[in-house]
Structures are given as C-alpha cells and as structure tokens.
Amino acid sequence: MLLKIAKVFCSLHLLGFLTPVVATDDPGANYSIDEPESTFENANGQFSIKLLYNVGSAVGTSQTAATLYEKDCDGDATSDTVIAIVTKSVSGSQLEVKVNIAKENLGSSSLVDLEGGFGASKGTLNFCVRSETLTTDATPISVSFIDSNIALSYDLSNNDFKVEDNTVVKDVIKETDTEVVTNYKVDACRCSKDSSDCLTGTLPNLSQNGLVYVCLxxxxxxxxxxxxxxxxxxxxxxxxxxxxxxxxxxxxxxxxLTAITGDGTTTSRYKVVSRLITRLFESSDTTFDITGTAYLVFTATRRERRLVNVDANLRSDVSRELEEVPDAGSAAGEAPFDMNVSLNRPTTAVPKTSNTAVISLAVVGGCAALSIAFLLFKKFKK
Incomplete structure (x- = not known):
C-alpha cells in the first residue's frame, strides 16, 4: 500500500489496434467497430481511461463486450485489482468503455513494470482492452473486435498529485520489435511490338504517326x-x-489511339502501345515525357507478414477485415513513373539522348515513399 500519494506525471499511450473479423448472423446488418479515441480522466483523485468507438447501426449496448487483458491481449487480467471496467454503453452509434485505475494498487499489481531505484513509486501500468460487437443470437457470436494496448506511466516520487502532458500515440500491437522492410517498385521502360522485355542500349527515336511501346x-x-x-x-x-x-x-x-495487353504481373507485363499524335511534333521540343501512376495490389497471402497502415483493404458495412496478412487484391501502394522519349521531327532528325530505359520508384502503403514496413505480429479471432 502506498502511504502517501505524491506528485504524479502520467502519460497515456494508445499503442495500437488490430481489427480481425469473425462472423455475422445477418449479411445486411452493420456490426462494425472503428478505432477508439481515448481520454484520460482524473475525477477527485480517481484515475480512469475512456475509450470511445464508432459502431455500426446494428449495435446496441447488449451487442457489445469489453474485456481486460494483459499487454498485447495475451492473458486474462480481469482479476487484477488495479483495473476495472465500470462503464460500457452505446449511445448515438458510439460505444463508450470506461476503465478505472485503482492507483492504490499500482505498487502490487503484476501488470506494472517498476522502474529500478524507485521501489513501487515509479513505473508503467500495461494492459489491453478488447472491445467487441456481437450478434443478437441466444448465444451471441462475436462479429468484430479491436485490441487496444494501454500504457500508463506514473511517478509518485514527488510531493503533489498532478496529471500532466497526456498524449495519445497510435501504433500496432506487435509481438516482437523485429521489422521486415520490403521495397516494392514499379518499372517502366520502352519495349517492342514482339517482346515485353525492356529495350537496351541506345533507344530509337520515334517518328510522326509512329507507335510507342511502353511496358510496366x-x-x-x-x-x-x-x-x-x-x-x-x-x-x-x-x-x-x-x-x-x-x-x-x-x-x-x-x-x-491506344491499346493495352497483359495483366500487370512480373510474368505478364502490361504493354501499352499508342499512336504518336501531331502536336508532339509541332512543338519546338524534340522530346516528350511519358508519366503516370501505377497502383499495386497483393497477389497472394504471405503467412509471415502483416502490412501496417493500409487503409484500402477491402471492407463492407457488415464487417471489418479478416486477414492473417494482406490477401490477394488488398492494396499495396502506388508509384509514379516517368520516362523521357526522343522524337524525330518531320523536318529534321537531330536526336536528343533519352533517359535510361528503366525508372524505378519504391512504394509504401497508399503513397509513393521509400519502403513498406511489415510487423511480424499476427492476431486471430478464435
């Protein structure tokens, strides 16, 4: 038992969300649950954390459940006296879950990681809240759930009781600190009528009314x-x-004036053939640029990885995503491409050297960037 409550510095970190889907009793019902907004509250010395979720229209208070777990939602924590769910209600398509923190039990809780040298006076309370939406069956079925890691740091080594600098930081619950970094690129190059292979060496200039072949x-x-x-x-x-x-x-x-063949894979490249128009040659410029943006999707399930912060995974109003990792068809990002092509003007044939045949840009998530980070954590609803 803490004999004296001294000055407290608390920092609330909402570390992450994971949103698998299990089932639904009515294909037309909306049992969705969104990522929560969090608020730290101190009412006359009573610590509490309020989580506010947007839920689907089919969800009432009786169609929800909230459970306390150890960090990463791996072990049950409902018997620990330091935390307790005191409010769970739905109003106006919003689910509110309120968790009380018994600060007098911080020093003895197994959920607290104590900081060395301060005894029980300084540490971090770590736990996880799982919030679910349920069907209306006699034996309710869980439709959607979100796991939220909570880390509450405290310092009782000073003189007053005060809460300062509350911040919310989003991340994804993860099992280890290991990350696998993978670069996905889109290559664009000049190719030919008979082949999707990139042309090499000095590329031929293009003439009026001619065709240009580009492969992606x-x-x-x-x-x-x-x-x-x-x-x-x-x-x-x-x-x-x-x-x-x-x-x-x-x-x-x-x-x-353009035709497209292929399916955009590594083995069946997209080939674009287009007729060159008059105004390309009316310009005083002897080159033109071929530019655009290509959108990527995953072609197969990769059991060992889960993509972080991808918003374009396919979802319906009925359910949220159910994936061990991104499935075929889920978004992998986008990449702009740009290449320069030389022209043979109708009245002159002075070439201007074009850029290299292949231009690559890396992609991440839903935007052009440097890489896609994958976390090794996988979570499943059982």
Missing part, C-alpha cells in the same frame, strides 16, 4: 499492377498533358 511491371511476385494512368507531357504546346490511359473502375482504360 512490378519488381516482386508478391504484387501486381491493378490499375494505372499514363500520359504524354511536353514542355510547351501540348497543354498540361495528353492522357492515353486513364484509371478505370477496376482496370486501366485506354483512349481510341
């Missing part, structure tokens, strides 16, 4: 190109751009 492909069999756009750009006289391929609803769509 990812650098890994883990991903494929699901959609892309492509346009011709020139420094002057072309306006903003001339778009030959646009982003379709489910796949790229070409204009009347």
């Amino acid at each position: 492909y990812p650098n890994s069999t883990d991903v494929k190109i699901s959609n892309f756009n492509m346009k011709f750009e020139q420094d002057d006289d072309l306006g903003n751009h001339y778009e030959i391929v646009t982003l379709g609803t489910t796949e790229p769509e070409s204009n009347s």
Whole structure:
C-alpha cells in the first residue's frame, strides 16, 4: 500500500489496434467497430481511461463486450485489482468503455513494470482492452473486435498529485520489435511490338504517326499492377498533358489511339502501345515525357507478414477485415513513373539522348515513399 500519494506525471499511450473479423448472423446488418479515441480522466483523485468507438447501426449496448487483458491481449487480467471496467454503453452509434485505475494498487499489481531505484513509486501500468460487437443470437457470436494496448506511466516520487502532458500515440500491437522492410517498385521502360522485355542500349527515336511501346511491371511476385494512368507531357504546346490511359473502375482504360495487353504481373507485363499524335511534333521540343501512376495490389497471402497502415483493404458495412496478412487484391501502394522519349521531327532528325530505359520508384502503403514496413505480429479471432 502506498502511504502517501505524491506528485504524479502520467502519460497515456494508445499503442495500437488490430481489427480481425469473425462472423455475422445477418449479411445486411452493420456490426462494425472503428478505432477508439481515448481520454484520460482524473475525477477527485480517481484515475480512469475512456475509450470511445464508432459502431455500426446494428449495435446496441447488449451487442457489445469489453474485456481486460494483459499487454498485447495475451492473458486474462480481469482479476487484477488495479483495473476495472465500470462503464460500457452505446449511445448515438458510439460505444463508450470506461476503465478505472485503482492507483492504490499500482505498487502490487503484476501488470506494472517498476522502474529500478524507485521501489513501487515509479513505473508503467500495461494492459489491453478488447472491445467487441456481437450478434443478437441466444448465444451471441462475436462479429468484430479491436485490441487496444494501454500504457500508463506514473511517478509518485514527488510531493503533489498532478496529471500532466497526456498524449495519445497510435501504433500496432506487435509481438516482437523485429521489422521486415520490403521495397516494392514499379518499372517502366520502352519495349517492342514482339517482346515485353525492356529495350537496351541506345533507344530509337520515334517518328510522326509512329507507335510507342511502353511496358510496366512490378519488381516482386508478391504484387501486381491493378490499375494505372499514363500520359504524354511536353514542355510547351501540348497543354498540361495528353492522357492515353486513364484509371478505370477496376482496370486501366485506354483512349481510341491506344491499346493495352497483359495483366500487370512480373510474368505478364502490361504493354501499352499508342499512336504518336501531331502536336508532339509541332512543338519546338524534340522530346516528350511519358508519366503516370501505377497502383499495386497483393497477389497472394504471405503467412509471415502483416502490412501496417493500409487503409484500402477491402471492407463492407457488415464487417471489418479478416486477414492473417494482406490477401490477394488488398492494396499495396502506388508509384509514379516517368520516362523521357526522343522524337524525330518531320523536318529534321537531330536526336536528343533519352533517359535510361528503366525508372524505378519504391512504394509504401497508399503513397509513393521509400519502403513498406511489415510487423511480424499476427492476431486471430478464435
């Protein structure tokens, strides 16, 4: 028992969320549950943490459950006297879960990691809250759940009782600190009518009314190109751009002077063939750029990895994602591509050396960046 409550510095960190899906009794019902907002409260010396979730329209108070676990939601913590769920209610499509902290039990709780040299006066309380939505069956079935790690740091080694500098930091619950970093790239290159292989050496200049062949492909069999756009750009006289391929609803769509073959995999590259238009040659510029953005999706389940912070995984109003790792079709990111092509002007044939045939950019999550980080943690609903 703590004989005297001295000055306390608390920092509340909401470390992460994991959102598998289990089942649903009615395909038309919405049992979704979103990531929570957290608030630290101190009411006359009573510590509490309030978690507020947005839930689906089918969810009432009786269709929810909240349970306390040890860190990472690995072991039951309902019997520990330092934490207790005191409120669980749904109002206006929001679920509120309130957890009380018995500060007088911090020094004896197995959930507390004590800081050396301060006895029981300084440490961090670690626990996990699992919130679920349930069906209305006689034996309710869990439809969706979210695990939230909570870390509450305290310092009782000073003189007053005070809570300062409360912060919320999002992360993903993870089993280890190990990360696997993988770069996914999209390569764009000039190719030919008869082959999807990239042309090498000095690339041929293009002539008026001629055809240009461009091939796109990812650098890994883990991903494929699901959609892309492509346009011709020139420094002057072309306006903003001339778009030959646009982003379709489910796949790229070409204009009347362009054709697309392939499926965007490493073995069947996308090949775009387009007729060169007059205004490319009316410009004073002897080159033009072929630019665009390619969107990647995963082609197969990889059992050892889970993608972090990807918002485009397929979801419905009924359920949230159920994945051990990203499934085929889930978003892997996007990458812009850019290449420069030389032209043979109608009245002259002075070439301007084009850029290298292949241009690569790495992608992460839903935007162009340097890498995709994967955490080795996998969590399943049983």
